[in-house]
Amino acid sequence: MGGIKRKEAPVKAAKDVKKQKTVEYKKSKLDLAAEQEDDEFGGFDEEVAPTAKVPSAATADANKKFKLETSSAEAHAKQRQQARERKAAKPHADAIQRSKKIWERLRRKSHVPAAERKELVTELFDIITGRVRDFVFKHDSVRVIQCALKYADKTQRRIIVDELRGDVKALAESRYGKFLVAKMVVEGDQAVRDVIVPEFYGHVKRLINHPEAGWIVDDIYRQIATTRQKAVMLREWYGTEFALANRDAHKSSEKTDETTAVLKVILEANPEKKRPILDFLHQAINSFLQKKLTAFTMLHDAMLQYFLALDPGSEPHAAFLDLMKADIETKAEAKDSNDASGGGDLFRNLAFTKSGSKLVCLALSYGSAKDRKIILRCFKDTVQLMAFDQHAKMVLVAGLDVPDDTKMSGKAIVSELVAQGVDDDEQRLNTLESVAVSLTARVPLLYPLAGVGAKWLLNEQDKAILDEVHAIRATTSKKDPELRRKGLLEYLSPPLLELVAKRDGSLVKSSFGCQVVTETLLEAHSEASVEQRNAAKLAVAQLAEGDPAEEEHVAQNAPAGRMLKTLVLGGAFDPVSKTTKLSEPRLGFAEVLYPILREKLVEWACSPSSFVVVALLESEDVDEKVKGEVKGALEKGRSEIEKAAAVENGAGDELKAKKGEGKVEAGKGKGNAGARILLEKLSG
Secondary structure, three states, X not given: OOOOOHHHOOHHHHHHHHHHHHHHHHOOHHHHHHHOOOOOOOOOOOXXXXXXXXXXXHHHHHHHHHHXXXXXXXXXXXXXXXXXXXXHHOOOHHHHHHHHHHHHHHOOHHHOOHHHHHHHHHHHHHHHOOOHHHHHOOOXXXXXXXXXXXXXXXXXXXXHHHHOOOOHHHHHOOOOHHHHHHHHHHHOOHHHHHHHHHHHOOOHHHHOOOOOHHHHHHHHHHHHOOHHHHHHHHHHHHOHHHHHHHHHHHHOOOOOOOOOOOHHHHHHHOHHHHHHHHHHHHHHHHHHHXXXXXXXXXXXXXXXXXXXXXXXXXXXXXXXXXXXXXXEOOHHHHHHOOOOOOEOHHHHHHOOOHHHHHHHHHHHHHOOHHHHHHHHHOOOOOHHHHHOOOOHHXXXXXXXXXXXXXXXXXXXXXXXXXXXXXXXXXXXXHHHHHHHOOOOOHHHHHHHHHOOOOOOOOOHHHHXXXXXXXXXXXXXXXXXXXXXXXXXXXXXXXXXXXHXXXXXXXXXXXXXXXHHHHHHHHHOOOHHHHHHHHHHHHHHHHHHOOOOOOOOOHHHOHHHHHHHHHHHHOEEEEOOOOEEEEOOOOOOOHHHHHHHHHHHHHHHHOOOOOHHHHHHXXXXXXXXXXHHHHHHHHHHOHHHHHHHHOOHHHHHHHHHHHOOOOOOOOOOOOOOHHHHHHHHHHHO
């Protein structure tokens, strides 16, 4: 390529370039703006050397001549001077300039001592008090008010809020002022929030559609508003009369806790308004869906209320389901579209909110087999993310518990949930283990194994959603629930059994991991996974090797002890029948565990996991010959078991002796409960 080499450039020019680069690198734009008194132009001055390729000598002479003829440096200087003069002529120019200097200092929190910060905040409030409104509608000075809110005390924050009373809506619609509204509700206490949130009453429907105010109003609704405030805001989706009523309620000092946003209740109280309200709400929802604005929590709440107010099986009910599915492109549409996702943003956004996830679960329940397939297709590549979300996890549970086609649901959900597509075995097991031991993510993973009756897996809210889903499923699905469960186990059993066999040591260190091991060995079985089940069973049994008196031994771990006890019993306890429901096919865990415990049986009977030995005597899944050997070994170590059954370390003996109650009898006190039961069985 042509051009002049670097060495032929003028020496002075090269030095200027190097010096200018150093200055530009060390100082930020904010620092330069502060030094130049917030110059609006930020143009080049005569001292700035060129940063492009160095010109030749002839080109440099031409540029120098052009510069002298045009006097651009002088023109730029004149422009900067005019900018300063315009700023100085504005109202409160000196106050704003000083406040910005204070902000420049305060924003560097780690560089300002606490005493100096307190003085600066006091000075800042002396400047802005009575002038807050003059600051908040300018893009630069509004940051000063945000800084003041950050470091203010309760009284100072209230000063700012009181001065802005009546301007909150305008601030929310401002490109920069909306951040101040967010700062006020986040930094302020409940009294401040009770001032700000009602400012939106009567204007929610308009503001939620505003490009600037929409997200801030929705965030306040989702995170800040109280239950009553949410109800008041949501009611404005039901018609203009509700918005007008909210404006009047805002003006009135009276408050009532009877306000409800449950549309079904409102329509029952006003049956004559059913059609106008439903039409208004449907139109509002449709407007958002057509604009692809599907991420608002308030929209999700409104959609759920509308859906629950419709009669199941009615024409509007079916039409609303079709409206939701319209967001999903067909294969032909997706092929012609530039969007590779194929649509479905509505369902993906719905899944991550409380009302939205319930709506998706109901849509899956009411939908046909084809509807369920295209809805679950929306969640491709997001299953892992959904599993760790408190709301989206229930969509996965419904996606497994409703479709009759277990092959489809297994591929759509289970394969991603267990990281089947990951080629690296170590990475795949790490991912699966993180899902299995998570309080949230384990729900869709273990639900096909444990079922809806597992109180340790599902909370009351999740169970209520599933009960509603099951009631609908009874009318829309044909497959027997047990057959559906067995079909899902064909996909779940191999990866879970592999996890238990290879990560048994790390799983038993936590109570969640112990539950995974228990449910997997008891329930995760299929015709193709018999050998895997035996390998996992042996791996878990080998954890019991060694001296149970050692501190790090599995016998000293209470969750692990409960796990081994349940596995020896061969099934989970059924609270209804008061018996142990054995798994089918039988687990036979005692067959591999007893040979390991045989030499240390008495030590196990005296350990915190003594109930494992009790299970060997009580379980229907243990051979009678083994039970006889266990009793014989325990008889030989009876004296040690009696010591363990008494109050530990003699502390109870000393306490009772002081109280004059004499010695502690065997089988009473605070000793090893499992050892006391074993003594009773030996005596019987």
